[in-house]
Amino acid sequence: MNPSTRRGFLSRAGAAAAGLAAGVRAAHAIEPIVRKGPPRVKLGVCAYSYRSLLTRKEDPMTLEAFLEKAAELDFDGVELTSYYFKDTSPEFLRRLRARAFALGLDVAGTSVGNNFCLPAGPARDKQIENVKKWVEHSEALGAPVIRIFAGSKQKDQSDADVHKILVETIEECCAYAGQHGIFLALENHGGPTATAEGTLRILRDVKSPWFGANLDTGNFHGADPYAEIAAVAPYAITTHVKVEVSAAGQKPQPADFPRIVRILREAAYRGYLSIEYEAKEDPLTALPRHVKAIREAMRET
Template sequence: MNEVTLNRRQWIAASGAVAAAAWSAPQLLSAAEPIANRTSPHFKLSLAAYSYRKLLQGNKPELTLADFIDDCAKMELDGTELTSYYFPPNVTAEQLLELKRQAFLLGLSVSGTAVGNDFGHPAGEERDKQIAGVKTWIDNAAILSAPVIRIFAGHAKKGVSADESHRLMVEGMQEVCDYAGQKGVFLALENHGGPTATADGLLKLVKDVDSPWFGVNLDTGNFHSEDVYAELAQVAPYALNVQVKVVVSGPDKKKVPTDFAKIAKILRDSNYRGFVVLEYEEDTDPRTECPKFVAKLREALA
């Protein structure tokens, strides 16, 4: 073995070690900062199953999630958001895979799912139940190939200080984010009242959870300040998923139509790349109204 061969082999070995180290320890960005490397905006359209809640729930629901997926395809959407509330309580892997199969054959991605949780509970049975429920849906999301789950922070409980509530919520989210990262699923915290009712309150929580698998689910209808759109713009750089309501309201809670053009500009200015999900919450028939609002949203985002 000559010196040239030895040096070459040493160089290859060293290069392999460097590559292996780089592969095993990727430089993932923390959700504490705005999402970087988004060079230009790109939007994909989806619809939240929550829009069909009156049709999907009850002892004898009018529709199934399979029907909802069919409707998403008829609207020529890119994705379908399958809210956890409308699955059987003990949904099986086989049932999840069948919906995944249906969506794929119709040209749809499962854009995400959503859970109802509350990490404001102190240590005990109820808190354990909340954490276990989110972990179950992380497993389900992985089966569905749903990239993101919308979660809540929760609410302060009687007799628990604001600082302690914040700690409880951060610790709960940290635990489920650590688990989600092992499954390749992102968790997105929604601005949903309580400590997340304002942009500042939401971001205070986001910045205290140390996980590259964590960010924001930006709901356009859930800020109620004097300048809703300014708050949305403040949070948009952290968004992993966006849900668009058809109305907004200020401190007086008076509903006014959402300015889709303003929403589109906010998302473009933040170079948002991802799903924009219509979430229809009004009282009229969603099967009639959702296609109309999807068309308006598609036009605004074009």
């Protein structure tokens, strides 16, 4: 494929996989996604939000029960976090996909934990293998996108070395993901992606039509987290919304949901805004309240 048509290709692929549309881009850098049509934000929930229930020793919540809870709260879709799969057999994945469909839920995406900063060797190979395995699982689940991390810089690694490793590794995984029609979405999650600047540097240097950002609204901790959210929003193909935002030197504050929705709409975002709940209150009591507040922001903004 001619590299100058990357964003044109993203438009065609996204129409089938994630509702994205894009124009022409330069050969060596991703540009903000140019989306056709008005902004369209759908509300989802990450399985991670119920981690305390999914991992408890006595009577843990099952993924099927998580789907039931998501339907009860009238979410549009779910993100299925890989950590909570006790079974990844084809039979189980088909059954879970069918259950989500029967409940009227999209499997909006999956998510993995990975460290792509590791130097070449067996440890990094294992990380790559796991992401590729989840590409196959995501295809079976009908999920169009996988949330990935950059990882953390290792001792004695230079910033330049880490960046080179990240770009090469992500491109390798994107090439495999693209063969299965799956996007990879890089989350701003500490390390090289702790800031908008660091996140954008990776986004712009990875050359793949199957790559974009998983914007996490709670993971920027600079002087102005909302400015960093706005900087990455034009590159987002999926988004996590946290119920708190923490600026540098300040205690966590309740997230300004109307402001977040406004930022996404100003970026003409079309995709999922999935709640990733991390606060202390029990998710069974807290999430209905936060869902209501986010829905109000989506209606009024």
